[in-house]
Amino acid sequence: MAGDPAAQRLLYDKYGGALYGIVLQLIPECAKANEILVKVFTYAFQNIHAFTESDHVSLFTWLMKQAREISLRDTSPASMAAEVKVEDQQLTLSNAHYIQRFTAHLPEQSSQVFRLCYYKGLSTQAIARLLDREEDEVKQSLSVAMIEFRKYLQSNWS
C-alpha cells in the first residue's frame, strides 16, 4: 500500500468519509478537519507497517485511533483551553454522530467525563482537577460511560 496509488485510493474511498465524520466531531471546523484528514492518510500510507505491528485487528479502528490522536495533537493548547470553558456549547454543535448521540443518553456526570476524555483527550487526573472532583469519582463516571458505550454498540450494530 505504501507505494501503490490504487490501493491508497481504495482505502481512502472506503474509510475517508467515516474518518472525516469522526474528525469533524473532534474538530468542528472544516478547514482544520480537512488538514487533519490529509495528515491521517499521509501517515497511514507512509507507516502502514505500524498497523501490522499494532494490537488492532481491523485497519479501520487503527485509522480511527490515529485520527483521534492526530486531531488532539494538532489542537493548540490555547484553543483547547478556550473550548473546555465553553465545551458544552462546542460539543453540542452537531448531535448527528453516533458518539454524540450516545453521550446524550448518559447520566450527566458520566457524559461530561466521557466528553472531556474522548473529545479533549484529558486524563482522569486532569478532569478531576478541572471539575474539582476526586479522581476516583471521575474514574467511576468513566467506567459507567464505557459499560453503557458497550451496550449502545451491541444494541445498535450487532
Added chain:
Amino acid sequence: MELAQYISTGIIESYLLGLATKDQVAEFRLMRKLYPALEMEIALVENRMEKAALGEAVPPPSRVWEGIQQRLNWKSTQQQEEEDERRKHYTFINMQPKEGTYISVHRSWRPIVIAIVVLCKICLVAAVYYYFKTQVLQDKLEDMRQQQNVTVPR
C-alpha cells in the same frame, strides 16, 4: 477476573477509543495473552465500531485527496533531497558510461589511494635505481675478472 465480566466493563471499547490508561492497556495486553478467546470479542467490537462510523460517514471535499497526493509527493521529494544530501559525502567514480552502473567510494579512500600510488612510484624508482646499480656492479665485476685473466697467464 472472569473473562465475561472483564469484557462487560467496556475495556475493549475503551482501548479502541484510546481512552484506556497505561495500566489498563498493560492489563488488556496480558488478558489477550491469557485468554485467546478475547480476540474474537475484539474483532466483534472493531466490526461494530466500523459499521457505526461507516453509517455516519461524511464525504470529504475533493481537495482532501489532492492534499494527500501533494503531501505524499512533497514527502518523496524531501526524501530524495535527504538522499542527495547524504550522497554529497561520497565520491562517485563512473567506471562505465552506461546509466545506472556506478560504484560509489567514500571520500576517506582518496588519501589511501594517493598514498598507494605514491608508494608504488617510490618502489618503481627504487627498483630502477637498484637495477642500474646492480648492472654497474656486474660490469665492474666482469672487468675485474677480465683483468685477472690477463695478469695471470695459464
